[in-house]
Amino acid sequence: MFTNFTGTDDYIASVELQEAVNVALALERPLIVKGEPGTGKTLLAEAIAKGLNQPLHTWHVKSTSRAMDGLYIYDAVQRLQDSRFGDKDVGDIRQYIRFGALGTAFRAEASSVVLIDEIDKADLEFPNDLLHELDRMSFTVNETGDVHTAKSRPLVLITSNNEKELPDAFLRRCIFHFIAFPEQDLMARIVRVHHPNVREALVQEAIARFYWLRNLPDLRKAPSTSELIDWIGALVKGGVKESELADRVPYLGTLIKKEQDLETLARFQKRRGR
Amino acid sequence: MATGISERGEPLFLEFFYFLRKQGLPVTAREWLVFVEALAKGLCAADLYRFYAIARATLIKSEKHYDLFDQCFAHYFAGATAPHGFAKALDEWLKTPIPAPQLSPEEMAMLEKHSLEELKEMFEERLKEQNERHDGGNRWIGTGGTSPFGHGGQNPAGIRVGGGGGGRTAVQVAAKRRFKDYRNDLVLDTRQIGMALRRLRRLGRDGVASEVDIDQTIDATARNAGDIEVVLAPPRENRLKVLLLMDVGGSMDPFAFLVSRLFSAAHKASHFREFHSFYFHNCVYDHVYRDARLHDRMSSDELMRWLQPETRLIFVGDAHMAPYELTAPYGAIDYWQQNESTGRDWLKRYASHFRKSAWLNPIGQRYWRHPSISIIKDIFPMYELTLEGLEDAIRELG
Numbered sequence: 001m002f003t004n005f006t007g008t009d010d011y012i013a014s015v016e017l018q019e020a021v022n023v024a025l026a027l028e029r030p031l032i033v034k035g036e037p038g039t040g041k042t043l044l045a046e047a048i049a050k051g052l053n054q055p056l057h058t059w060h061v062k063s064t065s066r067a068m069d070g071l072y073i074y075d076a077v078q079r080l081q082d083s084r085f086g087d088k089d090v091g092d093i094r095q096y097i098r099f100g101a102l103g104t105a106f107r108a109e110a111s112s113v114v115l116i117d118e119i120d121k122a123d124l125e126f127p128n129d130l131l132h133e134l135d136r137m138s139f140t141v142n143e144t145g146d147v148h149t150a151k152s153r154p155l156v157l158i159t160s161n162n163e164k165e166l167p168d169a170f171l172r173r174c175i176f177h178f179i180a181f182p183e184q185d186l187m188a189r190i191v192r193v194h195h196p197n198v199r200e201a202l203v204q205e206a207i208a209r210f211y212w213l214r215n216l217p218d219l220r221k222a223p224s225t226s227e228l229i230d231w232i233g234a235l236v237k238g239g240v241k242e243s244e245l246a247d248r249v250p251y252l253g254t255l256i257k258k259e260q261d262l263e264t265l266a267r268f269q270k271r272r273g274r
Numbered sequence: 275m276a277t278g279i280s281e282r283g284e285p286l287f288l289e290f291f292y293f294l295r296k297q298g299l300p301v302t303a304r305e306w307l308v309f310v311e312a313l314a315k316g317l318c319a320a321d322l323y324r325f326y327a328i329a330r331a332t333l334i335k336s337e338k339h340y341d342l343f344d345q346c347f348a349h350y351f352a353g354a355t356a357p358h359g360f361a362k363a364l365d366e367w368l369k370t371p372i373p374a375p376q377l378s379p380e381e382m383a384m385l386e387k388h389s390l391e392e393l394k395e396m397f398e399e400r401l402k403e404q405n406e407r408h409d410g411g412n413r414w415i416g417t418g419g420t421s422p423f424g425h426g427g428q429n430p431a432g433i434r435v436g437g438g439g440g441g442r443t444a445v446q447v448a449a450k451r452r453f454k455d456y457r458n459d460l461v462l463d464t465r466q467i468g469m470a471l472r473r474l475r476r477l478g479r480d481g482v483a484s485e486v487d488i489d490q491t492i493d494a495t496a497r498n499a500g501d502i503e504v505v506l507a508p509p510r511e512n513r514l515k516v517l518l519l520m521d522v523g524g525s526m527d528p529f530a531f532l533v534s535r536l537f538s539a540a541h542k543a544s545h546f547r548e549f550h551s552f553y554f555h556n557c558v559y560d561h562v563y564r565d566a567r568l569h570d571r572m573s574s575d576e577l578m579r580w581l582q583p584e585t586r587l588i589f590v591g592d593a594h595m596a597p598y599e600l601t602a603p604y605g606a607i608d609y610w611q612q613n614e615s616t617g618r619d620w621l622k623r624y625a626s627h628f629r630k631s632a633w634l635n636p637i638g639q640r641y642w643r644h645p646s647i648s649i650i651k652d653i654f655p656m657y658e659l660t661l662e663g664l665e666d667a668i669r670e671l672g
Contacts, residue, residue: 019327023312034337064509076488080495080502171335172304178337 011047035179038224059101067129521591587631
């Protein structure tokens with residue numbers, strides 16, 4: 001069995017992140033990954049599933065999501081509808097139970113990866129409602145009384161954008177990792193994965209320019225990794241040369257999304273030009 | 275080494291556990307056991323960097339604590355990182371930081387940026403001048419504050435006292451303090467206030483019917499002799515409306531920064547159905563104002579006609595004034611107010627119109643015996659404008 005996650009060909013993971021994933025795998029505990037948007041939290045789940053060669057079940061949490069939804073939904077309306085025609089046995093409630101991402105993973109024969117994406121979008125109580133199920137890796141369907149227990153415990157990956165604090169009791173049960181913004185050399189490797197055929201000089205110059213931009217003191221929304229990757233893509237498509245990056249930022253719209261930030265940048269470029 | 279436990283034996287790590295707790299990291303025994311379990315499975319394979327990564331992943335549950343953890347780790351596994359001589363005493367000072375003021379990007383830019391050479395010179399000079407612990411302020415070395423020296427404070431070009439830098443061994447990485455920007459024990463920041471405000475909500479069904487209401491559907495279908503009749507209901511959403519009334523000017527000036535932070539957090543809290551804010555000076559009378567300069571006014575009567583009693587009312591003010599401003603007709607501090615009803619009567623009208631209200635006071639509770647404060651405290655439930663007070667107030671309003 002794969003117990004040593006080291007990233008994949010197209011996902012570069014820091015040593016800390018690799019260890020966090022490995023600990024979560026070895027101890028069969030949920031892994032919480034936090035970090036600013038665009039640092040590849042969601043992609044991590046795909047990379048792990050790919051690395052483990054296991055199916056990935058994704059649950060995108062919304063502000064209206066309830067903890068129960070991830071386990072199963074009882075489709076009462078369908079059952080009521082079917083009761084009118086008598087072509088199905090409505091006495092069999094089981095056919096109206098639809099399993100969510102967690103429920104599906106618990107019921108599967110082989111182990112899998114479950115991604116609970118952006119858990120902080122939901123109600124504050126939401127994580128607490130899942131505590132028991134995540135601890136035991138089992139749940140009961142109230143309508144039928146069936147108990148489903150995971151035969152092999154799936155790796156549960158939970159991402160959070162830091163919109164809400166997660167409850168302490170929940171955190172205590174999980175492995176935690178915060179994805180810090182990559183430093184320049186790691187960033188160069190990440191960019192290489194996405195743009196393997198771009199000239200080294202252009203990549204270096206673009207990254208240097210990107211960090212310069214990111215570190216402007218007054219920026220309201222600093223550009224993220226995914227924006228850098230898009231930007232380099234745009235530079236390549238537009239045939240921009242590295243020398244042109246020295247005094248201007250072409251396709252600025254891919255990096256800077258706020259009006260105020262454009263003004264800030266204009267101010268700094270003027271100062272730099274002098 | 276297969277178990278990941280070094281030759282110094284298990285007590286080494288237990289000692290580390292207590293060391294972390296002593297430094298204020300909220301590591302629980304449960305988390306410690308998870309850590310030990312990971313070691314027992316041989317995950318770290320005698321590699322200190324991996325040991326560091328595993329310890330952090332299992333013990334630390336917030337990036338806010340990464341910085342402190344890194345320092346603890348570097349300190350514990352490499353001995354003191356603090357420089358020699360008086361710097362050691364300095365390190366003692368720095369161990370118990372007081373809250374630092376949070377500076378906006380604009381203020382940060384305003385702070386002068388010294389070159390490293392200048393900083394070093396100034397640092398030595400000040401060390402000579404300084405002979406006691408110092409917290410806050412913008413000149414001395416200490417904790418909090420905006421001086422370029424010390425820690426826990428903010429200065430874009432500051433020198434850190436203590437810590438190290440360099441290569442990629444675990445201790446060195448830990449000593450790099452990569453996560454110090456994520457600390458938040460030092461400040462009451464906008465995000466914390468925002469978090470607290472998020473708890474303020476009342477879910478209700480209003481608006482476009484787009485969800486199936488199962489109970490109603492079953493009921494309607496049964497009445498319909500089994501022929502399906504689907505009943506739709508609007509989805510649940512927050513329908514809380516919030517009115518924020520803020521005292522400006524005069525005695526509130528020292529708190530302007532704190533209040534503006536609450537204000538911006540409340541504005542950003544997009545989950546309210548409606549959010550309105552108005553200003554007043556010392557007490558509300560016949561009018562409140564749309565702008566902080568008290569020019570654009572709206573009558574209190576109109577305000578109360580416009581906003582239903584369900585709207586949550588939050589006052590922010592020090593409630594500190596001459597008692598006659600509350601008890602006498604025409605007692606308003608601003609002559610043009612010409613209030614026929616006393617300030618106290620106006621406050622009572624606000625309190626009786628809005629079903630739930632709270633008063634947040636930036637002045638500490640121990641000063642609340644002041645006459646005007648006690649009058650207002652009898653009308654509105656009063657809370658300190660601290661994170662804790664805010665949370666209590668929100669419980670009251672919820």
